[in-house]
Amino acid sequence: MIGSRYDAVIIGGGAVGSAIARELSRYELSVCLLEKEEDVCSGTSKANSAIAHAGFDAKPGTKKAEFNVKGNAMMDTLASELEFEFKRNGSVVLCFADEDMPKLAELYQKGIQNGVEGLEIVSGDTLRQREPNISDEVVAALVAPTGGIVCPFGMTIALAENAADNGVEFRFNTAVTDIRKHDDGYTVVTNCGEIETKTVINAAGVYSDVIHNMVSEKKLHITPRKGDYCLLDKEAGDHVSYTVFQLPGKYGKGILVSPTVHGNLLLGPTAVDVEDKDNTATTAAELADVVKKSAVSVKNIPYRLTITSFSGVRAHEDGDDFVIGEAADAPGFFDAAGIESPGLTSAPAIGVYLAECVAEKLGAEKKANFNPKRRGFVKLAEKSFEERAALIKENPLYGVIVCRCMNISEGEIVDAIKRTLGATSLDGVKRRVHQGMGRCQAGFCTSKTMEILSRDTGIPLEKICKNSAGSEMLSHKM
Amino acid sequence: MKQYDIVIIGGGPAGLAAAISAKNAGVSDIMILERDESLGGILNQCIHNGFGLHTFKEELTGPEYAARFIAKAQEMEIPYKLGAMVLSVSPEKVITYMNKQEGLVQISAKAIILAMGCRERPRGALNIPGFRPAGIYSAGTAQRLMNIEGYSVGKEVVILGSGDIGLIMARRMTLEGANVKVVAELMPYSGGLKRNIVQCLNDFNIPLKLSHTVVGIDGEKRITGVTIAEVDANRQPIPGTEIHYDCDTLLLSCGLIPENELTREIGVEMNRVTSGPNVDDKLQTGVEGVFACGNVLHVHDLVDHVSSEAALAGENAAAYVLAKAETESAHKVTLKAENGVRYTVPQTIDVANMRDSVTVRFRVADIYHNRSIAVYYGDKKVMSRKKRVLAPGEMEQVLLKKDSFKDYPDITEITIRTEEA
Numbered sequence: 001m002i003g004s005r006y007d008a009v010i011i012g013g014g015a016v017g018s019a020i021a022r023e024l025s026r027y028e029l030s031v032c033l034l035e036k037e038e039d040v041c042s043g044t045s046k047a048n049s050a051i052a053h054a055g056f057d058a059k060p061g062t063k064k065a066e067f068n069v070k071g072n073a074m075m076d077t078l079a080s081e082l083e084f085e086f087k088r089n090g091s092v093v094l095c096f097a098d099e100d101m102p103k104l105a106e107l108y109q110k111g112i113q114n115g116v117e118g119l120e121i122v123s124g125d126t127l128r129q130r131e132p133n134i135s136d137e138v139v140a141a142l143v144a145p146t147g148g149i150v151c152p153f154g155m156t157i158a159l160a161e162n163a164a165d166n167g168v169e170f171r172f173n174t175a176v177t178d179i180r181k182h183d184d185g186y187t188v189v190t191n192c193g194e195i196e197t198k199t200v201i202n203a204a205g206v207y208s209d210v211i212h213n214m215v216s217e218k219k220l221h222i223t224p225r226k227g228d229y230c231l232l233d234k235e236a237g238d239h240v241s242y243t244v245f246q247l248p249g250k251y252g253k254g255i256l257v258s259p260t261v262h263g264n265l266l267l268g269p270t271a272v273d274v275e276d277k278d279n280t281a282t283t284a285a286e287l288a289d290v291v292k293k294s295a296v297s298v299k300n301i302p303y304r305l306t307i308t309s310f311s312g313v314r315a316h317e318d319g320d321d322f323v324i325g326e327a328a329d330a331p332g333f334f335d336a337a338g339i340e341s342p343g344l345t346s347a348p349a350i351g352v353y354l355a356e357c358v359a360e361k362l363g364a365e366k367k368a369n370f371n372p373k374r375r376g377f378v379k380l381a382e383k384s385f386e387e388r389a390a391l392i393k394e395n396p397l398y399g400v401i402v403c404r405c406m407n408i409s410e411g412e413i414v415d416a417i418k419r420t421l422g423a424t425s426l427d428g429v430k431r432r433v434h435q436g437m438g439r440c441q442a443g444f445c446t447s448k449t450m451e452i453l454s455r456d457t458g459i460p461l462e463k464i465c466k467n468s469a470g471s472e473m474l475s476h477k478m
Numbered sequence: 479m480k481q482y483d484i485v486i487i488g489g490g491p492a493g494l495a496a497a498i499s500a501k502n503a504g505v506s507d508i509m510i511l512e513r514d515e516s517l518g519g520i521l522n523q524c525i526h527n528g529f530g531l532h533t534f535k536e537e538l539t540g541p542e543y544a545a546r547f548i549a550k551a552q553e554m555e556i557p558y559k560l561g562a563m564v565l566s567v568s569p570e571k572v573i574t575y576m577n578k579q580e581g582l583v584q585i586s587a588k589a590i591i592l593a594m595g596c597r598e599r600p601r602g603a604l605n606i607p608g609f610r611p612a613g614i615y616s617a618g619t620a621q622r623l624m625n626i627e628g629y630s631v632g633k634e635v636v637i638l639g640s641g642d643i644g645l646i647m648a649r650r651m652t653l654e655g656a657n658v659k660v661v662a663e664l665m666p667y668s669g670g671l672k673r674n675i676v677q678c679l680n681d682f683n684i685p686l687k688l689s690h691t692v693v694g695i696d697g698e699k700r701i702t703g704v705t706i707a708e709v710d711a712n713r714q715p716i717p718g719t720e721i722h723y724d725c726d727t728l729l730l731s732c733g734l735i736p737e738n739e740l741t742r743e744i745g746v747e748m749n750r751v752t753s754g755p756n757v758d759d760k761l762q763t764g765v766e767g768v769f770a771c772g773n774v775l776h777v778h779d780l781v782d783h784v785s786s787e788a789a790l791a792g793e794n795a796a797a798y799v800l801a802k803a804e805t806e807s808a809h810k811v812t813l814k815a816e817n818g819v820r821y822t823v824p825q826t827i828d829v830a831n832m833r834d835s836v837t838v839r840f841r842v843a844d845i846y847h848n849r850s851i852a853v854y855y856g857d858k859k860v861m862s863r864k865k866r867v868l869a870p871g872e873m874e875q876v877l878l879k880k881d882s883f884k885d886y887p888d889i890t891e892i893t894i895r896t897e898e899a
Contacts, residue, residue, distance in 0.1 A: 230605070231602070278698055280609065280610075280698075281607065281608045281609045281694075281695070281696075282607045282608060283607045284605075284607045284693065284715070286607075287605055287607060306602065306603055306605060307600065307602045307603055308600070308601075308602025308603075309602060309605050309607075310610060385574070385582060385584075388576075388582050389581050389582040392576060392578075392581035392582055393581055396578040396579070396581075397578070399576045399577055399578045399579075399580075399581055399582070400561060400577070400578050401513065401563035401576070404513070404563070404737075407563075407565065439597075439600075439603075440597045440598070440600055441600035441601065441602050441603075442600075442619075443597055443598050443600055443616045443618065443619050444597065444619075446615075446619050446623075447619065447622050447623050447626070447627055451627075461627070461629065462629060465612065466611070466612035466699075467612075467699070468699065469699075470699035470700060471611060471612040471699040471700055472612060472700060473612050473613075473631070474623065474629040474630065474631055475629075475630050475631060475632045475633055475726065475727075476629070476630050477628060477629055477630075478624065478628050478629060478630050478654060
């Protein structure tokens with residue numbers, strides 16, 4: 001057994017697990033979060049559409065609808081408390097044919113039922129006045145002003161840091177292999193030993209069925225649903241201002257075209273069911289599909305400005321809804337399972353709900369000294385001349401540019417490493433301060449960032465990894 | 479705000495040569511801004527030899543070649559700043575840079591020479607499908623890790639792209655004990671120099687598979703293998719031609735892109751083919767007093783050519799500052815590249831005020847055998863030079879003499895094209 005007995009163990013450090021951790025840290029509880037990778041935000045949370053969905057899409061009455069709308073409404077406060085990037089740029093759903101108009105109206109009605117505010121249906125011409133690159137084929141569109149874009153890494157990391165600052169213990173490289181139920185709690189078996197806890201919260205993403213099925217006879221089954229994306233250079237970032245969806249119709253499942261909070265243009269995802277939960281390999285056919293279908297919505301997308309493509313796996317549960325709450329046959333075991341889209345948007349609301357459930361179960365009181373604030377990253381590139389000059393004076397490392405494309409300084413990278421739950425891998429640095437996310441994709445700054453990581457973490461250079469163990473960057477010292 | 483006569487952005491081979499010639503031409507108030515911690519640019523990691531055959535008539539390594547220019551610049555007491563990253567350049571020639579010592583600084587210049595070099599095309603821009611594990615490097619990144627940091631990046635290697643850095647790294651990794659299994663090239667010809675194919679691949683029995691590309695990458699953590707396939711005339715993979723290679727490293731050498739972010743900010747007209755600015759025979763961009771040279775202007779294959787081009791930019795920038803230029807009214811002639819010639823640098827020549835001669839550099843679009851390079855003044859052919867082989871990987875040049883324009887007082891266009899010999 002490692003450590004003492006916890007009140008709650010959260011399995012999974014994605015957006016949902018981190019949100020639950022942060023909400024649980026409001027209570028007088030001992031909480032531990034287990035993550036099998038070396039960092040938070042290493043699974044589905046790191047590769048998705050980065051959208052705060054308005055909430056018109058989910059079927060009324062479902063958990064998806066409920067948590068989506070609640071989560072969306074929390075975003076402004078959360079983004080300001082935790083200082084992560086979020087913008088309400090608005091979403092539009094395009095309709096390409098008059099015969100599909102009833103479907104657009106249906107979507108509008110669903111939105112109203114779900115409680116989405118500000119929805120309107122506009123003509124294609126009206127939309128093109130606001131958004132000139134929208135296809136000439138578009139006859140009408142649903143506009144949802146509450147739709148937004150968010151940095152999924154920024155949000156997840158901020159939630160986790162704030163949770164850690166408020167007392168939640170994070171254990172990385174810790175994979176759960178079994179869970180044993182007792183009269184008064186659970187033993188969580190991991191690759192690093194056994195952990196005793198009164199309650200367990202399952203936020204294991206695509207593995208949430210496996211975790212759930214360790215304790216419950218009411219089995220869950222998750223189908224990993226893969227989606228490929230293309231990311232375009234900042235030069236293309238203002239090609240559209242709205243997040244542009246397609247009405248499911250003659251073009252099949254939609255591909256979105258969206259600006260990102262980092263100023264890039266994002267295209268995708270495809271939707272292909274795969275066998276392997278870790279199959280995040282892009283395929284030529286799917287990437288071609290992204291290009292083809294995005295061109296249906298938006299004119300003149302400068303595909304030659306593609307800087308990277310990636311793929312993520314969503315956790316699609318057979319019941320086609322989120323599974324949230326205490327398992328019927330396992331008291332004290334709470335699920336946040338089958339969290340696919342709109343999971344990122346819903347995560348904050350799921351966190352609040354499940355934390356309340358757990359606190360009630362354990363009869364926990366709220367802490368007097370919970371600190372809801374977390375210091376965001378200094379984004380030097382966005383500062384004014386004077387602010388920047390002052391920052392460099394204060395810390396000369398802000399004057400040393402490491403990543404040329406994104407203008408990320410050594411000071412920012414050092415902060416990413418040294419702060420709460422600091423980065424220990426190249427991907428960890430990248431997700432925190434966006435080093436290497438630009439057009440050269442870390443061609444120039446890889447070696448310098450590795451040096452800084454090695455210097456400030458004490459990890460020898462040849463052991464520096466891209467992400468978790470096994471992804472070492474170098475083979476040997478010559 | 480401190481004003482300099484000439485500010486040079488970049489202290490690599492182009493920036494150094496430009497600075498030296500500007501000073502020789504009579505301008506002393508120069509500042510080189512270099513973002514790295516040492517002068518010399520990418521030459522510092524190019525520890526192989528083959529540099530300087532044209533400039534010094536001897537074979538030097540990259541650092542040796544750079545050292546000669548650095549020594550010269552230091553001997554001439556040309557000022558420079560290291561670790562100085564230029565953040566922006568305005569059309570009014572105000573330059574904002576920052577470094578550790580001074581913080582954020584704004585300076586202005588009478589003339590600016592752009593010499594920022596180029597970067598490698600990353601995997602993402604190639605849209606290679608598959609996983610995104612560790613062990614995939616652009617060739618130059620691997621070169622830096624090996625030659626500067628002293629760490630090998632892998633043992634079983636596949637290389638995609640036959641650009642010069644990829645070819646050099648095939649040899650470098652072989653010499654370091656790695657097993658370089660294959661170099662795959664999408665195009666039906668190599669993008670690298672013939673001499674590098676011979677000395678870096680053939681001499682080490684490393685196969686070069688033309689018209690092949692990577693169609694799959696295996697390995698979730700560290701790369702464990704790649705699949706390559708032959709491509710058809712439209713560069714699409716041909717099903718059934720896949721070959722799998724186990725490997726722990728994939729190097730990419732798939733093209734270089736001039737780093738023109740600052741150039742675009744100044745608002746100069748850019749060239750779609752070179753990805754550099756359009757320049758006249760003085761290597762001056764569309765904004766007066768802003769000059770460009772080296773790989774930021776167009777990607778070169780020999781540093782010797784970079785040095786000579788940059789020397790010209792330095793001289794012209796000095797003449798601009800000393801107001802010696804443009805005495806006669808201008809006679810601008812546009813250069814047109816056609817029939818197998820992809821582009822020319824410069825893109826325009828002021829025939830009235832040109833020097834005694836101007837070197838026009840260009841690349842061809844494909845491998846051509848027994849063709850000639852023809853130059854037309856208006857519709858009159860004035861020059862034709864037969865070439866046994868023309869290749870996209872080898873930059874070509876023609877020399878146009880001022881005298882030769884005497885009989886063509888009214889031309890508006892010069893055409894450079896390949897023709898059947």
